[in-house]
Amino acid sequence: MKTQSSDTSAAAEAVLIDLARRSPASRKLAMAFSMTDAVRRASLAGVRSRHPTLSDEDARRRLAALVLPRDLVMAAYGWDPDIEGY
Numbered sequence: 014m015k016t017q018s019s020d021t022s023a024a025a026e027a028v029l030i031d032l033a034r035r036s037p038a039s040r041k042l043a044m045a046f047s048m049t050d051a052v053r054r055a056s057l058a059g060v061r062s063r064h065p066t067l068s069d070e071d072a073r074r075r076l077a078a079l080v081l082p083r084d085l086v087m088a089a090y091g092w093d094p095d096i097e098g099y
Contacts, residue, residue: 053076056076056079056080057072057073057076060072060075060076060079060099064098074086074090074092074097075094075097075098075099077089077090078094078097078099079099083095
């Protein structure tokens with residue numbers, strides 16, 4: 014069996030899969046929320062590294078522009094990410 018990750022043995026992956034299957038739904042949901050928050054923080058850090066002088070509000074707008082459709086960003090924030098940037 015080929016593993017999902019080249020640096021994980023088949024035995025280790027089998028243990029991880031078994032643990033995931035036995036985890037309660039609440040634990041799986043908490044893990045999903047945690048991963049989502051980590052990705053959001055990493056994306057915001059990327060925005061800040063590209064635009065270090067942005068206000069918190071402008072950084073959040075640019076983050077929204079990365080994950081939302083253009084028309085929703087324009088409706089919610091009143092600016093066009095194609096013009097203002099990401």
